[in-house]
Amino acid sequence: MHRHRYRKLDEQTLVITGATSGIGLATARRAMKSGARLVLAARNEEMLRQVCDEATACGTRAVSVVADVGEEADVERIVDTAVREFGGFDTWINNAGVVVFSELKDLPTEDHQRLFQTNYWGVVYGSHAAVRHFRQRPDGGTLINVASINAEMPVPILGAYSASKAAVKAFSDVLRMELANEGAPVRLTVIKPSGIATPISEHGRTHMGERGKVMPPLYDPELVAATILSAAQRYVRAVTIGETGKASTLAWNTVPSIMSRVVGWALPKAQSTGKPPMPTDNLHSAGEDGRVYLDDDHKGIRTSLTTRARLYPGVTLGLGIAAAAGVLALARAKR
Numbered sequence: 001m002h003r004h005r006y007r008k009l010d011e012q013t014l015v016i017t018g019a020t021s022g023i024g025l026a027t028a029r030r031a032m033k034s035g036a037r038l039v040l041a042a043r044n045e046e047m048l049r050q051v052c053d054e055a056t057a058c059g060t061r062a063v064s065v066v067a068d069v070g071e072e073a074d075v076e077r078i079v080d081t082a083v084r085e086f087g088g089f090d091t092w093i094n095n096a097g098v099v100v101f102s103e104l105k106d107l108p109t110e111d112h113q114r115l116f117q118t119n120y121w122g123v124v125y126g127s128h129a130a131v132r133h134f135r136q137r138p139d140g141g142t143l144i145n146v147a148s149i150n151a152e153m154p155v156p157i158l159g160a161y162s163a164s165k166a167a168v169k170a171f172s173d174v175l176r177m178e179l180a181n182e183g184a185p186v187r188l189t190v191i192k193p194s195g196i197a198t199p200i201s202e203h204g205r206t207h208m209g210e211r212g213k214v215m216p217p218l219y220d221p222e223l224v225a226a227t228i229l230s231a232a233q234r235y236v237r238a239v240t241i242g243e244t245g246k247a248s249t250l251a252w253n254t255v256p257s258i259m260s261r262v263v264g265w266a267l268p269k270a271q272s273t274g275k276p277p278m279p280t281d282n283l284h285s286a287g288e289d290g291r292v293y294l295d296d297d298h299k300g301i302r303t304s305l306t307t308r309a310r311l312y313p314g315v316t317l318g319l320g321i322a323a324a325a326g327v328l329a330l331a332r333a334k335r
Contacts, residue, residue, distance in 0.1 A: 002135070002137065009233065013087075014040040014090065015078060017126060021036075026224070029308060035060050040063070099205075101157050135331070139185065145188070148162075148226075151169040152166075194219055196224055201265065203287045214271070242307065
């Protein structure tokens with residue numbers, strides 16, 4: 001019977017979807033600096049080539065696959081490429097995602113469906129493809145699905161996005177249970193970022209008559225990338241990135257009626273920019289990629305104590321006990 005075994009990054013081959021922008025690009029760059037071999041998938045062929053060149057300059061190897069994760073045949077080509085070039089892969093990261101800023105009543109069906117095709121079906125196709133591969137490997141593998149805090153706290157204007165991420169979380173939770181029941185050598189982690197300072201708002205389509213934005217405070221994409229790569233090396237069931245997300249979802253689950261009124265009133269205003277829509281977006285086809293950050297002046301909050309505590313609970317507990325002991329010793333010394 002095959003058993004799952006984690007490896008260091010320099011011993012792994014990683015598949016990353018949505019690898020040419022934001023979280024995916026940050027993850028790819030961190031992974032290549034750690035010596036991981038990479039299979040990078042996105043729709044922007046030119047940017048994929050540039051990221052692969054960066055990997056070569058770092059002394060590791062990367063191959064690219066021009067793919068739309070909303071097409072199952074494209075996802076199968078990612079698997080085929082990984083097997084042909086590296087003999088397989090150890091970790092599959094479902095990161096690709098798109099956003100539409102719109103009230104649900106104004107959202108065209110074709111845009112709603114396209115968003116789900118990428119955000120939900122892309123994860124479904126990628127998860128099934130990865131699990132089939134991992135079942136055949138002596139050491140199994142790790143599946144990492146990027147959801148959002150909006151999976152647990154939906155917000156207006158991002159209604160379709162929230163629904164797609166809730167679907168990703170539910171699908172991932174059920175898949176994890178099924179894999180455990182069959183004893184499959186697969187570990188599945190769900191990443192739930194708070195607002196992140198990526199270009200997603202500029203890449204997103206809008207039906208608001210103006211450019212939308214992700215509500216601040218925003219966290220650094222590098223924090224998400226570091227969390228993803230940590231999950232590729234040690235098991236964690238799910239991680240919420242950022243104190244904002246932890247606090248918001250706690251409040252939503254504790255006082256849902258109050259939070260529903262507050263969020264329903266405040267967030268549409270908070271997501272308004274007053275700026276004209278961008279001339280292009282990446283909903284139905286590849287957009288302008290190559291940036292990790294929204295801009296150089298907005299790189300986001302770089303640390304999260306709650307995220308670190310979730311990733312390293314033993315270390316956090318030890319530091320907490322040591323701090324408490326120090327306070328107690330100081331108090332006794334003052335008597």
